[in-house]
Amino acid sequence: MEREAENSDRFSKPMVWIGIYVAIASLFCILAMVADLLHGFRSKKFWFPCKYFSLNAASIAVITIAMKLPVDLSSMMPSYMDQETKPGSLGFLCTMMANLMPSLASMDNKTLLANVNTSVITSSPLGVLHSDYVNFNIIASIYAVMTLLLLFIMISSSLTIPNFKEILESKYQATTKICLAEQRLPLMQMSTVEKLRQHVRRYWVMAETGSPQFAIASSPLSVASGLICARWFTPSIASSSDDIDEDLNTYVLKIDIEIEIAERTPKGISNSMNHFILKAEKEQNNNLIELLKKSTGFKGVEIFDSDHVQPLMLHVELVNSWSLPIVTLTCIAVVLPNILKDTIENLFKSVGKGLSYTHLVEESLNRSREYVNLIKVSMALWHEVGNKSEVNESSTGELVENPSNTLIAANSMYRITQTILLRHQSNTELITNKQLFAHLNGMIADVFSACFANIPRVITMRCHESVIDKREASVKVAARLLGKTRKIIERLETLELPNMDEEKMAYTDEWRLYLKQSIP
Structure with missing residues (x-):
């Protein structure tokens, strides 16, 4: 027992x-x-x-x-x-x-x-x-x-969640109309950066308060569950950031208009955005800014190619992208003799950073098939240049295995080199390697500047996201891009931008056509 x-x-x-x-x-x-x-x-x-x-x-x-x-x-x-x-x-x-x-x-x-x-x-x-x-x-x-x-x-x-999402989507669309209407109003004494910061701030508040998780977390049922487990929901945070004069309550999305949101909630959200942008500003590339300072306008966009040079592919009409001319010009610059190694490395680093923004502009605004293919060609060519001391199997293979892409890269190199030779053949004095290097740097900076004129539009587009669960992430991308390109945008404000439709500004050939017609 x-x-x-x-x-x-x-x-x-x-x-x-x-x-x-x-x-x-x-x-x-x-x-x-x-x-x-x-x-x-x-x-x-x-x-x-x-x-x-x-x-x-x-x-x-x-x-x-x-x-x-x-x-x-x-x-x-x-x-x-x-x-x-x-x-x-x-x-x-x-x-x-x-x-x-x-x-x-x-x-x-x-x-x-x-x-x-x-x-x-x-x-x-x-x-x-x-x-x-x-x-x-x-x-x-x-x-x-x-x-x-x-x-x-x-x-x-x-x-209640399906109904919550429908209400939030309806209010988001209605508030977006208000935001876009106010955006069209003339804003005196505001720089482009300030306008973009205001636009991102509004959509940040909309995305944050319009998040389904936020709606549930701030609902009475969720507050009740928090009380049961002694977990209090706090609708705002303390933050030491810039004072905000704008009333952001208009952009706060609420399931029920009778639900009171603490006054500090919109400001707390805005402060978190400011902190996010300030953090991104620390990632700005000074080498790229120095390269852009070599641009005094957009002349390089017009002169990097010439109609007097016949293409290698006579029966194929190719468009000009942003990235491929930049990569081609850089390839020519880095092989010039008697140029200091540090100078070449600085140019290479600057172009590499600038191409990340160029590709972002192209992916956002140049979505047709022909431009997508040009982006692939430019990326493959750039990888080959960056790994000139060792074989880059992925990029080299892409060009070798696709003859048409190889021909596109060769055509770009041929047209740009012939254009440079044609432009300088009438000079009575020979151009030195240093002068040619400086000339190429100026053209690269000009093409970059024209391309970067589209960054504010890309930032604005990134603020808009049709999928409700992706809006916070999309607005964060916009805020981060604003922070990382603040100096670039400020630099562009010192240049006289052409009076072009924003749709046309997205395309290199439209710039070239406008600049040719503007010649007195």
């Missing part, structure tokens, strides 16, 4: 390995929640978005393991310590459910239904309700009621 009792006690205890699995799973959940917390602080958000700890198949599996003890219906685990872990685990479950609530807003309807149904099954608290200790029964019952309330809140929130 004693042996049977001993065996009964031994088998009623939880297995050590199960405890280890539970501890590891719980640790993963805690680390994910802490990561979300740190992400919220690092992003200077006034709420904690679900980026790392969100409701999905993986997190549900981990939570299921972590909740092994409170939902274990087969093991009595009569010891005091074993019973004490059950209510603690249920309290942990409540905390996780409250943290997972905003992630419901990031799912489509089908995924939302599946995950909520699985969560209901996973969160079943029945196993904790039996104990030989009266106090534990009371505590367990309280936690069980809290869990059921959170489940009710989660289900109720999931039912």
Whole structure:
């Protein structure tokens, strides 16, 4: 009898390995929640978005393991310590459910239904309700009621999410019309950078407050779940940044007009944007700015090519992109003899940085097939130039395996070199390598400047995003581009931009045509 009792006690205890699995799973959940917390602080958000700890198949599996003890219906685990872990685990479950609530807003309807149904099954608290200790029964019952309330809140929130998204989308479109109408109004004594900062700020506020996760996190149901778990929702943050005179409440998207948003909320959002842009400004490339200073206008856009030079492909009419002439001119410059190595390296670094912005302009504004192919050719050629000391298999292979691309690159090199020779053949004095290098630098800077005149339009376009769940990320791209190109945009304001339609400004050939017609 004693042996049977001993065996009964031994088998009623939880297995050590199960405890280890539970501890590891719980640790993963805690680390994910802490990561979300740190992400919220690092992003200077006034709420904690679900980026790392969100409701999905993986997190549900981990939570299921972590909740092994409170939902274990087969093991009595009569010891005091074993019973004490059950209510603690249920309290942990409540905390996780409250943290997972905003992630419901990031799912489509089908995924939302599946995950909520699985969560209901996973969160079943029945196993904790039996104990030989009266106090534990009371505590367990309280936690069980809290869990059921959170489940009710989660289900109720999931039912309102599709309607929330429709309301937010409608208000976003309406506010966008207001924003665009105000953008057309003349803004006196505002630089291009200030206008762009204002535009990005408005859309940042719209994207942040129009986020489905924000809508759920600020809803009464989510606040109730936070109160249950003693997690208060704070609708604003303190920040020391520039004062903002503009009233941003117009651009705050609210599900219900009766919901009051703290006055500091729009300013807190704006301050987080300012911090983000200031951080991006530290990434500005001084070498590129120095190269752009060599531009005194846009003459280089007109003279890098000549109609008097016949193309290699007589029966194919090729357009001019932004990046391919820049890469071709750079290729010519870096092979000139008697030029200091440091000077060539500085040019190469400057062009490399500038091409990243050039490709962004082309990808945003030159989307037709012929331009996309030219971008590929210029990137492949640039990689070959950058790896001239070693074989770059990917880029070299692309040019070799595609004869048409090789011919396009050769045609660009031929036309530009012949244009340079044609332009200087009438000179009575021979041009030195240093003079030619300076001339090429000026043309490169001119083409860059003309291309970069489209950056403000790209920033504005990046602020607009049709997919509701991608708006925050898209506005961040716009803000980061604004910060990284602030000096470039300010530099362009010192030049006299041509009076062209913005649609035509996106194309090199339209610039060349305008500049030719403007010659007195």
